Amino acid sequence: MAKAKCIGILTSGGDAPGMNAAIRAVTRAAIYNGFDVKAIYRGYKGLLTDEIVPFRTQNVSNIIQQGGTILKTARCKEFETPEGRQLAYDNLVKEGIDSLVVIGGDGTLTGARIFATEHNFPIVGLPGTIDNDLFGTDTTIGYDTALNTIMEAVDKIRDTATSHERLFFIEVMGRDAGFLALNGAIASGAEAAIIPEIATEVDQLEELIKNGFRKSKNSSIVLVAESPSTGGAMHLAERVKNEYPQYDVRVTILGHLQRGGSPTANDRILASRMGAAAIDALLEDQRNVMIGVRNDQIEYVPFNKAIKNDKPINRELLNTLRILSI
Amino acid sequence: MAKAKCIGILTSGGDAPGMNAAIRAVTRAAIYNGFDVKAIYRGYKGLLTDEIVPFRTQNVSNIIQQGGTILKTARCKEFETPEGRQLAYDNLVKEGIDSLVVIGGDGTLTGARIFATEHNFPIVGLPGTIDNDLFGTDTTIGYDTALNTIMEAVDKIRDTATSHERLFFIEVMGRDAGFLALNGAIASGAEAAIIPEIATEVDQLEELIKNGFRKSKNSSIVLVAESPSTGGAMHLAERVKNEYPQYDVRVTILGHLQRGGSPTANDRILASRMGAAAIDALLEDQRNVMIGVRNDQIEYVPFNKAIKNDKPINRELLNTLRILSI
Amino acid sequence: MAKAKCIGILTSGGDAPGMNAAIRAVTRAAIYNGFDVKAIYRGYKGLLTDEIVPFRTQNVSNIIQQGGTILKTARCKEFETPEGRQLAYDNLVKEGIDSLVVIGGDGTLTGARIFATEHNFPIVGLPGTIDNDLFGTDTTIGYDTALNTIMEAVDKIRDTATSHERLFFIEVMGRDAGFLALNGAIASGAEAAIIPEIATEVDQLEELIKNGFRKSKNSSIVLVAESPSTGGAMHLAERVKNEYPQYDVRVTILGHLQRGGSPTANDRILASRMGAAAIDALLEDQRNVMIGVRNDQIEYVPFNKAIKNDKPINRELLNTLRILSI
Amino acid sequence: MAKAKCIGILTSGGDAPGMNAAIRAVTRAAIYNGFDVKAIYRGYKGLLTDEIVPFRTQNVSNIIQQGGTILKTARCKEFETPEGRQLAYDNLVKEGIDSLVVIGGDGTLTGARIFATEHNFPIVGLPGTIDNDLFGTDTTIGYDTALNTIMEAVDKIRDTATSHERLFFIEVMGRDAGFLALNGAIASGAEAAIIPEIATEVDQLEELIKNGFRKSKNSSIVLVAESPSTGGAMHLAERVKNEYPQYDVRVTILGHLQRGGSPTANDRILASRMGAAAIDALLEDQRNVMIGVRNDQIEYVPFNKAIKNDKPINRELLNTLRILSI
Incomplete structure (x- = not known):
């Protein structure tokens, strides 16, 4: 793959605090590295309805502390069909977007995996969900x-x-x-x-x-x-x-x-690191991976592993809870 | 009435943030003015079960910022009967308590009014309820x-x-x-x-x-x-x-x-002023009154008026809400 | 005065939490009553540099909870000169603005008073300052x-x-x-x-x-x-x-x-009421007045009184503080 | 070493949010495992002045959310001398305390190491400092x-x-x-x-x-x-x-x-886990170790390593900060 020229960014599924910090980081790291950035509104829905606007560094000023997502989010049934995904692909081509960063949970990454394979399109995912139920990262954006x-x-x-x-x-x-x-x-x-x-x-x-x-x-x-x-x-x-x-x-x-709520320091830092890492991944021709942070180190987690593997709870904590509630 | 020598203090009914600030203020203002103070736990119930302990200024250190009430609160069916109130009175006499400050809402003040009349006992009430539904005070402790x-x-x-x-x-x-x-x-x-x-x-x-x-x-x-x-x-x-x-x-x-929650500045200041005013009221031989603050001034509101009169909402606000939600 | 057709709004001086809630209220109440609204950026400076844009109800969505002021604020030396004020007036005329709502403290209202007199221009002020040092209102926007x-x-x-x-x-x-x-x-x-x-x-x-x-x-x-x-x-x-x-x-x-910080409930409610009242005042041909709230009622306070009179502290509080710190 | 019968607990040095959560966890885990617990006030100073009281599970109720430390903390020059430490040892013997859990930073653990060696006394340390400058644990109690x-x-x-x-x-x-x-x-x-x-x-x-x-x-x-x-x-x-x-x-x-401030979820969970782990360590005859949590796992870190090794910052973050501030 030649170096990507224009990165699209979207948030999808249930929103999570820290998504805005991630949007800011993706946008700024992309621009820092010479990419153009286009923001896609309302998740995959906006891909189909072409709700896409260019983003500059000022578009993401003063959002790091805001809950929710300035890009909005939505569920999108049509994206689950090949016809819907074809329309999405056509809009990406029309807008000149040649790689995507998607932020969301299980369903978002599943959609990304299918689309990426079907259309041979480079996508990097960020784990954004308060449930912390994605494998391959110690915590997800919004959980803290x-x-x-x-x-x-x-x-x-x-x-x-x-x-x-x-x-x-x-x-x-x-x-x-x-x-x-x-x-x-x-x-x-x-x-x-x-x-x-x-x-x-x-x-x-x-x-x-x-x-x-x-x-x-x-x-x-x-x-x-x-x-x-x-x-x-x-x-x-x-x-x-x-x-x-x-x-x-x-x-x-x-x-x-x-x-809701303004994200904690941990969520903002996690989102900032992951957003910057998503651009690194695209620069390294990575695709179909979710960015994870494990043991304080960035990792690239194939979509399949992130979605399909169960993330176990730490059983020590069950014991701690029982002891401390005496 | 000769000057009271020992003041009892209790919180009753639903708890409200700022009750601790009120307990602190009553205790310290009482001691400052030469009274002894005894704390009664679990509202009127503690009067019946004699859960009563002496309080000094240190007992109320570092509580102004805490939600809930360190004196606990409870509902008490027995206090609604003459026999229950007689037992309460006997315990007050036994403990040497010759006046009471009670903090609570509607039900608390109603109980106080009946008891005060029945046993000719000096009581001053503080309005402590998040509902703000007591007449005679602009706001109640906990509302803000x-x-x-x-x-x-x-x-x-x-x-x-x-x-x-x-x-x-x-x-x-x-x-x-x-x-x-x-x-x-x-x-x-x-x-x-x-x-x-x-x-x-x-x-x-x-x-x-x-x-x-x-x-x-x-x-x-x-x-x-x-x-x-x-x-x-x-x-x-x-x-x-x-x-x-x-x-x-x-x-x-x-x-x-x-x-719950740590009280706001307004609730702490209101509770502090009202607590100090309760002692002033007792010093002035006031009884059967609730302390109110209206237009930034302390007022003594007879229990009857505080309980029985409806406090109207400000209708201007209904209009403001409608206009601003366009 | 015939009914105003277009209202300009600005914030000036030190910023205060709740200014955004006031901007939202002024904008929506104005539109509700049939006015056009234009927002002036960076206080009086923006009047001189013509940083003025039309505002619709969506421009003030989702700002009630934000600290600072979306209109920015600045000090402006030129506005203290007759030449500067003439330029401001010319820009107002050019933009078709025929009345102003200004939000700020002492200095802001002083500037408003001079300008209003000099150019016979209808201005209503809102008290926005954390210091609470304006006469004629129990509290100012930002103080709580x-x-x-x-x-x-x-x-x-x-x-x-x-x-x-x-x-x-x-x-x-x-x-x-x-x-x-x-x-x-x-x-x-x-x-x-x-x-x-x-x-x-x-x-x-x-x-x-x-x-x-x-x-x-x-x-x-x-x-x-x-x-x-x-x-x-x-x-x-x-x-x-x-x-x-x-x-x-x-x-x-x-x-x-x-x-800084997200405004408290009191500041948002105060700002909302005052913002709506500013439009009422203009509809009633009031001018050169600051909106105050005293004893829970809206009042119109002539600029002169608001600025020149000292607002006394409540001396009861000095005593309360001394007693409670024993 | 035979199983310890009575555990002493103290906080020392600069206080940190989460210390109370740690005190609660140590106390409850100790009692759960059959130990007696004695609380030592004002750090090493209280060891010298014998400010020591028995603790039961109720003593640590409702403190997990409080900032500061209910055991107070102090600097103690005398503990830096052999004579001071001998006095401390004599008091421990007198009180029947046969092992210690100390919570604090660098200086606290240094004191613990010297005392433990000099008097062959089992001590386990918990890292409590907002600075996060102790080696062997990803974060310290209070940092988050x-x-x-x-x-x-x-x-x-x-x-x-x-x-x-x-x-x-x-x-x-x-x-x-x-x-x-x-x-x-x-x-x-x-x-x-x-x-x-x-x-x-x-x-x-x-x-x-x-x-x-x-x-x-x-x-x-x-x-x-x-x-x-x-x-x-x-x-x-x-x-x-x-x-x-x-x-x-x-x-x-x-x-x-x-x-100051109420501790975050991370600090409360970290303190709870570490407190419980301190008791596990004593049950396993560990001594002269600090409890660390690395990669979500409990570790025992010898005092020497915790104190003497520098904990490096993650240089990736310097880069992230630079990129995101464009």
């Missing part, structure tokens, strides 16, 4: 911010949790991964976390009631990953109400506020 | 913090609100009063607030759909006071889903996190 | 945010203030007014405030040493208004080091960070 | 919080940095290490960092002026590590004023507020 947002919310709830024998179930995001629930529980001093990774191993609620809740503490807080495997906070609360009617059970579902 | 907590949560939700035609209902506290919903909506740039004060005047949801939501904006955010009068966010969402199935409707219920 | 910023900084410093006999002087803004220092001290539980208002009455440092610092507390924190009248924190620290060499004295100057 | 505190302060300063050609020097902590300055600069989108690690290699100010500041940007922000090697922000500002009088130079020294 969401973790702190959850912790701050639980801090506030604990302030008011003073009555006896009250059991709070707080539902956090994480359809397939318990990172937010488990780490959020440790960080906020919660009593337990109910996570999808061990849903098939033990009845976590039963364990919790058996081991953890028969204590003299004023109240207990349990973080629950929003996942079919855990059943969710509402379902668990119903079970407790039926089986242990003596408990005063409360439910809070944190919901969309977990996706 | 809750308002900012709501605003920050909505800021985060808006960061992620990028898809088209999405309608968010965010439920905030305020059973009888729309202060949090209305002011929270203005502060967060939300499109509308649905509040109990005008629930009987108009069908607020109908108004909203008719006037406000047929715009080209990406998404709309509506704050809903958690109240039988409004029906709550879930109920409104169901109505929209049935009547306007084209809309993508989301619900977030902020719940208990609204009660 | 700065107060909370100061409080949060002092909270952090107190976390670490554990060694014995340490005396922290923390310098905050307030050249002519002690609002930030005095209220900041109460809110953060500091031991004292040194403010310009009573600089001529007592030697505040002498008082502090005499009454306040000979206690058994681990450390003392004193907030100092940055003002020639107080001498500033550095100067006071030097005096203590010379006269009381046994004390371990530390100085922190909060500086520019006091001007 | 300080980094976010700095970033938030710079965010606020940038809000107000709107005038042309203004150069802000913001001084942050880091006597021997540029982690806070370099990472803080990337996270806040600052233009440059001046750090001790490369002070002997290049004249960083000269580089900055030459490469970075001749741009059309409104203002530039430079983070400076407070270190003899860099000269500090004041010194650099003086140099610029002398050599480039056309620049408008401002200085902010963040100072003590960097040490």
Whole structure:
């Protein structure tokens, strides 16, 4: 491949804090290295509808601290069809874009992999999702911010949790991964976390009631990953109400506020490094790779590995949580 | 009444940020003026169970910034009976407490009024509730913090609100009063607030759909006071889903996190002033009054007026919200 | 005056959090009432250099939560001369602007008053300054945010203030007014405030040493208004080091960070109400007035009164601070 | 060594956010494993003055979110002498403490190493310092919080940095290490960092002026590590004023507020894991080691290595910062 002349950039899927820091870094590192940059709005949808504008270094001034994504994001059914992807390809050619940087989660990278193969188009991906469920990188862009947002919310709830024998179930995001629930529980001093990774191993609620809740503490807080495997906070609360009617059970579902907020230092630094690394990767003729950071080093992770491999939780943390909630 | 020698202090009902600042102020102003201070734990319940300990100035060091209440709070059914109140009185006499400062909302002050009359006991109340629904004071302790907590949560939700035609209902506290919903909506740039004060005047949801939501904006955010009068966010969402199935409707219920958090400057200053004023009031032989601050001046508000009078919302704000959400 | 057809808006002087909320409110209320809106960049400077662009409602989307001012601000010497003001007037005429809303402090309103008189031009001012030193309004836009910023900084410093006999002087803004220092001290539980208002009455440092610092507390924190009248924190620290060499004295100057940050709920609501009221005022043919909010009601304050009258601090607070720091 | 029966715990040196989370974790993990726990106040000083109290699990309730250290901290000259250490040893014996967990930085671990060797006493150390300058662990307890505190302060300063050609020097902590300055600069989108690690290699100010500041940007922000090697922000500002009088130079020294604040999720999780690991280490008869976390795994780092080896900065970040500030 000859050196790319114009890089397209887009964000897709659920948004995550730090996406703007990544957009800034990709844009500036590209310009620094002599590329042109074009911004594609609303993810893959904007590729099909040709919502594409040139970006200069000023376009990304003063966005590093902003939550959300200035490029917007959207789901796009048409991009899942060959016809849709052909239209996208035609627009890229028309706009003179000869390589892409896409920022998003699982679905975004899956779409990128299919498109890249089908049209032999160079794409580099950045892992942007609060769920931290992509293999090949220690953390994903947005995860640290969401973790702190959850912790701050639980801090506030604990302030008011003073009555006896009250059991709070707080539902956090994480359809397939318990990172937010488990780490959020440790960080906020919660009593337990109910996570999808061990849903098939033990009845976590039963364990919790058996081991953890028969204590003299004023109240207990349990973080629950929003996942079919855990059943969710509402379902668990119903079970407790039926089986242990003596408990005063409360439910809070944190919901969309977990996706927002000004990114933490870690997320901004991660996004900045990954954005710069994406341009390095394109300069080195890398393609179909996601940028990861492992052990503080940049790595190129083939899309297949990033998407298909499960990222395991650190089991030491389960133990730590149990010990510290005595 | 001869000068009181020992002041008891308690917090009761739902907790509110700034209660600790009030406890600190009452304790220190009392000691400064030569009183002894005794702290009563768990509200009126602690009066009955004699959970009472002497407090010195160090007991309230480094608490001004903490959410919740170091004295805990509880509901207490027994205090609603003459027998319960007699037991409370006996304990006060036993402990040598000859006047009380109570911090709480509607229910707390109602209990104080009955007890004070029944036993001819000097009580001064401080308005501590996030709902801001007590007459005779511009704001109550905890309201400003809750308002900012709501605003920050909505800021985060808006960061992620990028898809088209999405309608968010965010439920905030305020059973009888729309202060949090209305002011929270203005502060967060939300499109509308649905509040109990005008629930009987108009069908607020109908108004909203008719006037406000047929715009080209990406998404709309509506704050809903958690109240039988409004029906709550879930109920409104169901109505929209049935009547306007084209809309993508989301619900977030902020719940208990609204009660927590480190108090804002306004709440700390208000609590500090009111705490000091409570001691002034006792020195002046005031009793059965709530401390209010109106137009930046301390006022003594008889319990009856504080509890029974409705505090009106400022209707100018309804208009401002409508104009600014165009 | 016939109804204005096009309103110009600018921010000038030191920036303050909430200015963007005011810009949003002025713009939307103007459009709601049928006006055109033009935004003038960099304060009066932009009037002279014709940095003026039309604004629509979308131009002010998603800015209510941002610190600083999207219109920028600058000092402008030329506007202090008749020639400069004539040029400004010519540009206004050229742009078709027939009334102005200016947001800023003392200097901004003084410039507005002179210009308005000289050219018989309708101007309404909004009080935007963190110092809260404008007469005729209970608080100014930006003050509440700065107060909370100061409080949060002092909270952090107190976390670490554990060694014995340490005396922290923390310098905050307030050249002519002690609002930030005095209220900041109460809110953060500091031991004292040194403010310009009573600089001529007592030697505040002498008082502090005499009454306040000979206690058994681990450390003392004193907030100092940055003002020639107080001498500033550095100067006071030097005096203590010379006269009381046994004390371990530390100085922190909060500086520019006091001007920034996402505005608090109070500042956003105040700015929103004032912005809408500015348009009401123009509709009522008001001119040469600043919008104030007193006792929760909008007021029109003639420029002369707003600028020339001193706004007194509430002396009750001095007493409260002294009592609570025992 | 037979299994330890009673563990002493102390914090020493400069305090750091997360120390309380570590105290909580050490206490609870110790009790969980059958140890008694005694808390030693004011670091090594409390060992000499016998400020030692038994701790139970309730003593560490509700502290995970608090900045500072509930055990206080102090410098202690006497502990640097054999006589002082003998007195400390005698008190440990008297109190029945047979192993120690110490939390602190460089100086704390150096003291621990000498004492452990001299008296053959089992000690495990936890790295608690915002500077992140201990070898053998990816980050130290407190570093992530300080980094976010700095970033938030710079965010606020940038809000107000709107005038042309203004150069802000913001001084942050880091006597021997540029982690806070370099990472803080990337996270806040600052233009440059001046750090001790490369002070002997290049004249960083000269580089900055030459490469970075001749741009059309409104203002530039430079983070400076407070270190003899860099000269500090004041010194650099003086140099610029002398050599480039056309620049408008401002200085902010963040100072003590960097040490405070509620710890971030990362710091709380790190402290929790390290605290639990300290007890594991004692159970395994480890001694004279610091607990580190590298690549998400617990490691035991001999005191000598932790203290004596320099921890290098990641040079990739210098490059990233330069590229992103174009």
